[in-house]
Amino acid sequence: xxxxxxxxxxxxxxxxxxxxxxxxxxxxxxxxxxxxxxxxxxxxxxxxxxxxxxxxxxxxxxxxxxxxxxxxxxxxxxxxxxxxxxxxxxxxxxxxxxxxxxxxxxxxxxxxxxxxxxxxxxxxxxxxxxxxxxxxxxxxxxxxxxxxxxxxxxxxxxxxxxxxxxxxxxxxxxxxxxxxxxxxxxxxxxxxxxxxxxxxxxxxxxxxxxxxxxxxxxxxxxxxxxxxxxxxxxxxxxxxxxxxxxxxxxxxxxxxxxxxxxxxxxxxxxxxxxxxxxxxxxxxxxxxxxxxxxxxxxxxxxxxxxxxxxxxxxxxxxxxxxxxxxxxxxxxxxxxxxxxxxxxxxxxxxxxxxxxxxxxxxxxxxxxxxxxxxxxxxxxxxxxxxxxxxxxxxxxxxxxxxxxx
Ligand code: PMP
Numbered sequence: 001x002x003x004x005x006x007x008x009x010x011x012x013x014x015x016x017x018x019x020x021x022x023x024x025x026x027x028x029x030x031x032x033x034x035x036x037x038x039x040x041x042x043x044x045x046x047x048x049x050x051x052x053x054x055x056x057x058x059x060x061x062x063x064x065x066x067x068x069x070x071x072x073x074x075x076x077x078x079x080x081x082x083x084x085x086x087x088x089x090x091x092x093x094x095x096x097x098x099x100x101x102x103x104x105x106x107x108x109x110x111x112x113x114x115x116x117x118x119x120x121x122x123x124x125x126x127x128x129x130x131x132x133x134x135x136x137x138x139x140x141x142x143x144x145x146x147x148x149x150x151x152x153x154x155x156x157x158x159x160x161x162x163x164x165x166x167x168x169x170x171x172x173x174x175x176x177x178x179x180x181x182x183x184x185x186x187x188x189x190x191x192x193x194x195x196x197x198x199x200x201x202x203x204x205x206x207x208x209x210x211x212x213x214x215x216x217x218x219x220x221x222x223x224x225x226x227x228x229x230x231x232x233x234x235x236x237x238x239x240x241x242x243x244x245x246x247x248x249x250x251x252x253x254x255x256x257x258x259x260x261x262x263x264x265x266x267x268x269x270x271x272x273x274x275x276x277x278x279x280x281x282x283x284x285x286x287x288x289x290x291x292x293x294x295x296x297x298x299x300x301x302x303x304x305x306x307x308x309x310x311x312x313x314x315x316x317x318x319x320x321x322x323x324x325x326x327x328x329x330x331x332x333x334x335x336x337x338x339x340x341x342x343x344x345x346x347x348x349x350x351x352x353x354x355x356x357x358x359x360x361x362x363x364x365x366x367x368x369x370x371x372x373x374x375x376x377x378x379x380x381x382x383x384x385x386x387x388x389x390x391x392x393x394x395x396x397x398x399x400x401x402x403x404x405x
Contacts, residue, residue: 001304009297010385012037023355026390031176031204031334031381032359033226036290040230043289044282055281056255056272070281073288074271080291081221081238082212088244090271091279094235095203096126098222099170101237101274102199103130105250107168113139116165118191120145120153120182121371122175125364127201131170140167145187147371151326152180158187166196173211174204177363177379178326179334181209188217197243203227207383208305208332219243225283229383230290234283237274244270251276301384308382308391309333315395321402325372333382336363339398342405344378350404351378354397 001009010016015035018025027035047069053062055070071086078086092098111117117131117140135142143166145158162169169191174181184200191198199220202211206228213221221238225231239247249256249267253276258266267273312335316322321340339347348360359379362369369375380394 001298001300005298005300006304006385006387009301010387012039012293013385014038014041016385020355020357021353026354026356026386026393028380028382028386028390028394029357029359030207030383030386031179031227031363031379033232034207034229034383035385036231036286037229037293039293040286040289044231044286047282047285052282054278066281069285070279073284076288076291077236080206080211080295081236082214083238084214085241087270088238088241090237090239090244090274091284092222092235092237093233093280094224094226095124095201095222096130096224096235098220098235098237099126099199099201100130101250102170102220102222102239103134105247105274106197106243107131107134107140108137108250109248111138111140111167114165115140115167116143116163117141118143118145118158118161118166118169118171118196120158120171121147122153122178122180122182122365122368123170123172124176124201124203125366126203127170127172127199128367131168141165144367145171147368150328151178151372152329153182153187155183155186159190162187162190162194162196164194166191166194168197168199170199170201172201172204174202174208174332174334175365175368176204176334177365177368177377178329178336179204179331179381180326180329181205181331183330184216184218192217204332204334208302213238225287225290228287228290229293230287231283234280234287236287239270241270244274247274249273249276253277255279297384305333305382305384305386308386308388309335311388312380312382312391312395315391316398319395319399322398325374325377333386334379335381336377336379338374338377339401342401344376346405347378347398347401350401351394351397354393356394356397358394 051065225234323338344360
């Protein structure tokens with residue numbers, strides 16, 4: 001990206017332009033949530049100002065407009081994921097709800113005692129705890145793919161864990177705590193080979209990598225709108241048509257039924273079967289605007305992010321008290337740091353005094369922290385609107401940390 005392009009791009013994100021503790025904000029907590037472009041804010045504002053109505057049921061014009069925009073948003077997501085049909089796109093509140101939906105509906109109806117669910121050490125709690133709840137209910141057993149000494153997935157060990165009892169492989173495409181891109185091809189193929197289903201947690205991938213669920217060959221794919229420049233409160237479960245069609249509802253209410261009587265009820269077609277109640281309409285429209293925004297970015301934005309990542313890693317390597325976790329792994333623009341004797345919390349607070357937003361703690365990945373033998377880390381996560389100056393500023397701020405502690 002040229003300097004002009006980057007300036008124009010940053011102008012699309014109002015929240016970036018403010019002072020925090022008397023310093024220009026440097027937002028490096030993008031893995032937690034991204035800032036929102038005007039296109040998203042305006043799409044949601046426009047919906048509420050002009051088209052606001054409930055979807056799918058009413059006979060009036062506003063409702064027709066709201067329904068058209070809402071279903072167009074679903075189609076926008078289908079294109080983003082390259083799903084075969086928009087019937088395979090289920091709206092959820094986010095990644096967490098999407099995984100809970102699969103665990104409750106598919107898992108609750110399919111799993112028996114002794115069936116195995118395969119996860120990995122570096123999963124977010126959202127891709128651990130729903131499976132634990134399911135295992136407690138069904139007697140299914142959770143197995144965990146370990147890490148190599150380099151802090152990456154041990155693929156060979158993972159392949160060895162896939163067997164006739166494996167029913168589900170649920171795994172993240174990109175680790176939120178480390179930024180590492182997991183090579184999933186062999187694992188997904190091996191799971192398919194034994195007849196297991198596969199769920200890919202794409203929460204940290206969608207903001208950085210092009211996604212193609214058909215090329216990936218997964219049965220389910222999940223992500224959250226707010227990590228890809230869209231609003232909170234909206235996420236997506238992609239499910240392959242034949243798998244979704246075989247799944248029972250998980251929440252009951254309006255929208256998800258075909259017919260209700262006290263003698264019994266019947267269920268709507270997919271995806272509405274999984275969307276009980278009034279959906280997050282404005283949020284879906286906002287997410288579609290975010291995906292359109294990304295699709296129309298100047299070419300070279302991914303290279304811009306990669307250059308920032310490399311600049312950050314090079315600068316960090318020159319700081320003797322800083323240790324990057326999984327330093328050699330292929331990664332997106334997310335790094336997790338150990339800072340010698342300096343507690344991440346103290347470092348994070350000091351950075352905030354300088355206007356720099358970072359993340360500290362276990363990053364909702366306590367088992368990963370346990371495996372790495374750390375209590376927590378300082379995480380810096382980049383987005384397309386970050387700049388070389390910002391990277392240099394955070395490196396300079398980190399270099400000063402030992403003077404304070
Ligand atoms: N999985 C991963 C890899 C994540 O990074 C996150 C969000 N930190 C989640 C799941 C959960 O997403 P949400 O909180 O939006 O439901």
